[in-house]
Amino acid sequence: MTDDLMHADVAQIARRPAGAEESARASRVWWEREADDYQAEHGGFLGDTGFVWGPEGLDEAAAHLLGDPAELVGARVLEVGCGAGQCGRWLRARGVAEVVGIDVSARQLQHSLRIDDATGRALAVAQADAQRLPFADGSFDLVCSAYGAFPFVPDAPAALREAARVLRPGGRLVFSVTHPIRWCFPDDPTEGGLTARDSYFDRRAYVEEDARGRAVYVEHHHTIGDWVAAIVGAGLRLTGLVEPEWPEDNEQVWGGWSPLRGRILPGTAVFLSERNEGAAA
Numbered sequence: 417m418t419d420d421l422m423h424a425d426v427a428q429i430a431r432r433p434a435g436a437e438e439s440a441r442a443s444r445v446w447w448e449r450e451a452d453d454y455q456a457e458h459g460g461f462l463g464d465t466g467f468v469w470g471p472e473g474l475d476e477a478a479a480h481l482l483g484d485p486a487e488l489v490g491a492r493v494l495e496v497g498c499g500a501g502q503c504g505r506w507l508r509a510r511g512v513a514e515v516v517g518i519d520v521s522a523r524q525l526q527h528s529l530r531i532d533d534a535t536g537r538a539l540a541v542a543q544a545d546a547q548r549l550p551f552a553d554g555s556f557d558l559v560c561s562a563y564g565a566f567p568f569v570p571d572a573p574a575a576l577r578e579a580a581r582v583l584r585p586g587g588r589l590v591f592s593v594t595h596p597i598r599w600c601f602p603d604d605p606t607e608g609g610l611t612a613r614d615s616y617f618d619r620r621a622y623v624e625e626d627a628r629g630r631a632v633y634v635e636h637h638h639t640i641g642d643w644v645a646a647i648v649g650a651g652l653r654l655t656g657l658v659e660p661e662w663p664e665d666n667e668q669v670w671g672g673w674s675p676l677r678g679r680i681l682p683g684t685a686v687f688l689s690e691r692n693e694g695a696a697a
């Protein structure tokens with residue numbers, strides 16, 4: 417990547433609007449820079465062929481949010497914002513023949529290739545933006561995403577319409593994001609992160625900027641109601657909303673997620689949905 421943003425330092429933090437292009441560029445820059453550290457720090461928890469929905473460690477092997485594993489075998493699956501492809505590789509290891517992962521960051525995908533070599537389980541991946549998926553209408557039976565892409569896009573309705581577009585009628589979209597209630601609290605894993613500070617209804621993005629005001633990291637907030645409206649508006653039917661509880665045996669601190677906060681506040685929301693049978697492709 418030649419973009420000089422790759423070498424820009426964070427000079428200030430802002431709450432402000434950030435559009436689709438700016439958000440995708442910031443995500444690419446941030447994940448290109450941080451992918452090595454992220455995989456070194458969290459790769460063990462994620463597992464090379466593991467599928468966890470978030471820092472609580474809710475494991476698809478036990479949760480079955482994607483449905484009956486036996487029925488997935490013949491499915492065509494897209495993992496959005498796949499990072500190093502751990503979830504997609506888990507599906508491949510369960511016998512799902514057609515799994516594709518997309519991610520905006522080439523470095524994350526290089527980690528996917530590294531893990532392919534180490535495990536002998538290859539996942540097909542492509543560098544792409546979740547806001548413009550390079551697939552034909554109705555190409556997949558299932559689209560899934562564990563914290564991939566959806567927390568980082570400004571226009572949730574458009575991103576969900578794009579995910580729904582590539583699903584066949586009756587196909588499912590299951591994705592996890594930071595639980596929207598977390599936006600009220602400082603991103604602090606200690607007691608300091610237990611006192612509400614910001615409005616739940618403030619939709620301005622969280623933006624880390626360089627000295628010239630250019631975004632180098634962006635996260636977007638959508639309330640629970642926003643997500644539900646986006647799901648319904650995309651021609652999907654909401655079939656479930658899972659708020660994983662923090663398990664007793666999970667001692668890890670992951671950014672603002674910690675056992676202390678996890679016992680009190682939800683940290684992750686997993687939305688389960690299905691494309692309406694009658695929806696136009």
Ligand SMILES: C[S@@+](CC[C@H](N)C(=O)[O-])C[C@H]1O[C@@H](n2cnc3c(N)ncnc32)[C@H](O)[C@@H]1O
Nearest residue numbers: 443447497499519520521545546562564565568
């Ligand atoms: C928190 S990681 C989650 C990846 C993986 N599921 C995991 O648990 O490690 C978020 C991923 O989303 C990707 N991402 C962010 N914005 C994206 C976008 N607009 N399109 C595609 N991928 C995006 C990032 O590059 C990153 O790899």
